[in-house]
Amino acid sequence: MNFRAELDSLRTYVPPKSWRMAAEGTDEHRYAKLTSNELAFGPLPEARAALAEVLPRANRYPDSHVSRLRQAVADANVGTETGNVLVGNGSSEVLFNALQLLPPGGEIVFPWPSFSLYPTVCAVLGMTARPVPLDEGNGMDVEALLSAVGPQTRAMIVCNPNNPSGTYLALDEVRGLADRLPDDVLLILDEAYVEFVDDPTYTNSHALALERENVLVARTFSKAYGLAGLRIGYGIASAPIADYAERVRFPVSVNLAAQVAATASMFARDKIRQRAEFVIGERKRLQDAFENARLPFIPSQGNFVMVRFEAADFERAGILVREGEALGYPGWSRVTVGDTWENDRAIGALS
Numbered sequence: 001m002n003f004r005a006e007l008d009s010l011r012t013y014v015p016p017k018s019w020r021m022a023a024e025g026t027d028e029h030r031y032a033k034l035t036s037n038e039l040a041f042g043p044l045p046e047a048r049a050a051l052a053e054v055l056p057r058a059n060r061y062p063d064s065h066v067s068r069l070r071q072a073v074a075d076a077n078v079g080t081e082t083g084n085v086l087v088g089n090g091s092s093e094v095l096f097n098a099l100q101l102l103p104p105g106g107e108i109v110f111p112w113p114s115f116s117l118y119p120t121v122c123a124v125l126g127m128t129a130r131p132v133p134l135d136e137g138n139g140m141d142v143e144a145l146l147s148a149v150g151p152q153t154r155a156m157i158v159c160n161p162n163n164p165s166g167t168y169l170a171l172d173e174v175r176g177l178a179d180r181l182p183d184d185v186l187l188i189l190d191e192a193y194v195e196f197v198d199d200p201t202y203t204n205s206h207a208l209a210l211e212r213e214n215v216l217v218a219r220t221f222s223k224a225y226g227l228a229g230l231r232i233g234y235g236i237a238s239a240p241i242a243d244y245a246e247r248v249r250f251p252v253s254v255n256l257a258a259q260v261a262a263t264a265s266m267f268a269r270d271k272i273r274q275r276a277e278f279v280i281g282e283r284k285r286l287q288d289a290f291e292n293a294r295l296p297f298i299p300s301q302g303n304f305v306m307v308r309f310e311a312a313d314f315e316r317a318g319i320l321v322r323e324g325e326a327l328g329y330p331g332w333s334r335v336t337v338g339d340t341w342e343n344d345r346a347i348g349a350l351s
Helices: 017-024 045-057 067-076 091-100 117-124 142-147 171-180 207-211 239-248 256-266 269-292 311-316 340-349
Strands: 032-034 085-088 107-112 128-133 153-159 186-190 215-220 233-237 304-307 319-323 333-336
Touching: 032 333, 032 340, 045 256, 067 085, 067 233, 067 256, 085 091, 085 239, 091 117, 091 153, 091 186, 091 215, 091 233, 091 239, 107 117, 117 128, 128 142, 142 171, 153 171, 171 186, 171 207, 207 215, 207 233, 233 239, 269 304, 269 340, 311 319, 311 333, 311 340, 319 340
Parallel strands: 032 319, 107 128, 107 153, 153 186, 186 215
Antiparallel strands: 085 233, 215 233, 304 333, 319 333
16 A cells, blocks of 8 residues: 655654553552653542543443533633634644644644654644744744744644743743734644743733634643543634634544543632642752752743753662653753652652
């Protein structure tokens, strides 16, 4: 058989070995698993109760439209209607479905290094990836991003805060970027880590998507909500984008367990904020330890920190982290902010 030539460069994703350990429930305490930017805690009690209640109905298909979660998302984001809400099997599907709506071919602009899915999605959709290097301080260069926009640009993806650097654009910078983009270029603001931003002025960023027809804000339940294993995310966009994204979404792509757990978690947002505040405090503790050890690191607004310390050295001390080589930072490691005992072990490894 002949396959599409643009797929030849793709490789099967090889996850960190901690994923297999977690899936099998093995090696629970020998290693501190700080590889994948997961929350150290399991689902909220409210989400667990919802899962237990729905389990006997697992023989039935769920609500394909995901109506209750859409309403919960709309209620949590001022000015949002259910017709503005996209849903998906993780925010990755939200992003993928949005890009499917654009004219074929063309270019997708994004900062780099960033989330590894972006160039893969470009290849799958037959689009050209246009990565724009981060600046010398590992920040996202707004002027460089705008300079990369040309006649063939279909979309720009900005992971904010950016994974793996942890740097971010302030809300006024994002607004300025959106103001200067052509109306026919879709701006996807990937806010997977937005709950961990400690800038008090970064609030209600979803309003950008309600004000402009060419902006989509994508978010996930995999990080602050602790539901990575259930694979669910959402987006907020103009009604036309949300409508067409629902037309291309696979029916029942969001399973029953994910729907009820995410909805219950949305109703417990105060507890989610408390968890995020804990992570922010522990992130500072990690960064202070890196500074005291005189290790170069990138100040982060995510639930992880990039530090110049070899992953192999962490592993010898019983800590699994993400190797920087896989993320564009050879010789560095991306350390997820874990629970207190996990962070204690990471700090201990420095000595």
